[in-house]
Amino acid sequence: MSAASTRTVDLIVRNGTVVTVDSGRRVIAGGAVAVDAGRIVGVGPAAEIDAAFRGRDVLEASGGLVIPGLINAHGHAPMVMFRG
Secondary structure (H helix, E strand, O other): OOHHHOEEEEEEEEEEEEEOOOOOOOEEEEEEEEEEOOEEEEEEEHHHHHHHEEEEEEEEOOOOEEOOOOOOHHHHHHHHHHOO
């Protein structure tokens, strides 16, 4: 895909370790995620996403994990300590 045919998206999160929930449960070191209008539109190696998308905002995630959202994990995860 040439630079002229790249799709502009709202956000690209790049260079993190991307943990997917696809059928293969892929973990992509040096991966990236493209997001547009609140929806994930691309997941893959950073070079592949960079070739296909241009982000209005780019978040550099080097050394970090890019994981699926965990609804209410902030409030419920610590409650494990109170079980039993």
